[in-house]
Amino acid sequence: GQNIDQPTEMTATEGAIVQINCTYQTSGFNGLFWYQQHAGEAPTFLSYNVLDGLEEKGRFSSFLSRSKGYSYLLLKELQMKDSASYLCAVRDSNYQLIWGAGTKLIIKP
Amino acid sequence: GAVVSQHPSWVICKSGTSVKIECRSLDFQATTMFWYRQFPKQSLMLMATSNEGSKATYEQGVEKDKFLINHASLTLSTLTVTSAHPEDSSFYICSVKVSDTEAFFGQGTRLTVV
Numbered sequence: 001g002q003n004i005d006q007p008t009e010m011t012a013t014e015g016a017i018v019q020i021n022c023t024y025q026t027s028g029f030n031g032l033f034w035y036q037q038h039a040g041e042a043p044t045f046l047s048y049n050v051l052d053g054l055e056e057k058g059r060f061s062s063f064l065s066r067s068k069g070y071s072y073l074l075l076k077e078l079q080m081k082d083s084a085s086y087l088c089a090v091r092d093s094n095y096q097l098i099w100g101a102g103t104k105l106i107i108k109p
Numbered sequence: 110g111a112v113v114s115q116h117p118s119w120v121i122c123k124s125g126t127s128v129k130i131e132c133r134s135l136d137f138q139a140t141t142m143f144w145y146r147q148f149p150k151q152s153l154m155l156m157a158t159s160n161e162g163s164k165a166t167y168e169q170g171v172e173k174d175k176f177l178i179n180h181a182s183l184t185l186s187t188l189t190v191t192s193a194h195p196e197d198s199s200f201y202i203c204s205v206k207v208s209d210t211e212a213f214f215g216q217g218t219r220l221t222v223v
Contacts, residue, residue, distance in 0.1 A: 004152075031210065042115075042202045042214035043153070050210075087152065099152035 002026045004100035006088050011106045012078055020073045020086050020103045028093020034062050034073045035087040037102065043087055046073070075105075083107045112136050113205050115215025122193055122222055130188045130218045132203030137213075138183035141206040144176075146199045147217075153202065159186045193222040 005023045012018040024032070031050040035043035049055055049064035049071060061074040073086055085102040092098055112135040122128050132142055142159040157178050158166045165178035177189040190197055203215040 040200075040217075040219070042204075042217040044214070045211065048210045089153075097153075097155065099154070101150070101152045 002092060002098050004088055004090060004098055006086075006100045006103045008101070009104045009106065011108060012075075014078055014080060014107055014109050016078050017074065017076050018078060018105065020075070020088075020105065022071045022073070022088035022100060024069050024071070024088070024090045024098070024100075026090050026092045026098055029066060030091040030093065030095055032062075032064055032071050033089045033091070033097070034060075034071075035089065037085045037087055039084075046086075078107050080107050080109070113203065113213045113215040115203055115218055117218055118216055119219040120221070122220070124194055124222055125192055127189055127191045128193055128220060130190070130201055130203075130220075132186045132188070132205075132215050134184045134205045137205060137207060139186075139205040139207075140183065142180060142186040143204045143206065143212065144178060144186075144188050145202045145204065147202060148199055156188075156201075190220065193220070195222045198222045 003025045033048050034046040036046050037043040047062035049062050054063045059076045064071045085104050087102045088100040089097045114133045116131045140161050144156045145153040146156050147153050155168050156171045159178050159180040161180045161183050167173045180186040198221050200217050200219050202217040204212045206212050
């Protein structure tokens with residue numbers, strides 16, 4: 001079966017750095033997405049990785065290792081507004097998005 | 110990015126009635142739109158892929174006669190939950206496929222069936 005694993009919840013301090021991991025087992029791979037979702041709202045796109053390596057976009061970076069079936073989202077200089085759920089999604093060989101359950105990130109002052 | 114407007118944001122309806130949710134792409138002609146459902150603390154689950162001018166493609170386990178999808182124009186797709194039951198209470202989200210690497214989401218609709 002297809003599976004996306006990410007931690008259920010993480011806590012970090014304002015101003016710090018946090019890394020949210022995502023491991024996947026899917027039938028084929030056509031890219032990995034990270035989304036941010038605030039409670040009660042729709043997800044917003046953060047990043048897309050299809051090749052191995054690090055993609056940096058401001059305070060957010062996303063890393064991919066296809067051989068390991070692994071990705072992480074790195075958030076720097078955390079702000080209170082970064083408190084949200086972070087969803088990892090993988091597009092499989094049929095171009096279907098397989099979603100993780102999301103990691104709830106709690107930022108403390 | 111593309112602006113996607115979903116309406117209504119929340120709706121409460123009586124069991125047995127039908128509810129229509131609209132998803133509009135305001136500045137992009139969307140050939141393909143997606144409808145998702147999300148239960149609390151769970152991941153997004155794709156319900157169906159809506160293609161303009163043709164029948165929607167439903168995911169396994171999703172009843173096409175219960176969740177009617179109409180994509181009559183390049184800017185509008187609708188999802189109608191027919192004969193709603195309390196177990197249909199959920200967060201419904203549409204998204205517009207902009208490219209292979211981008212999809213923009215509507216605001217979501219919180220449906221409560223009482």
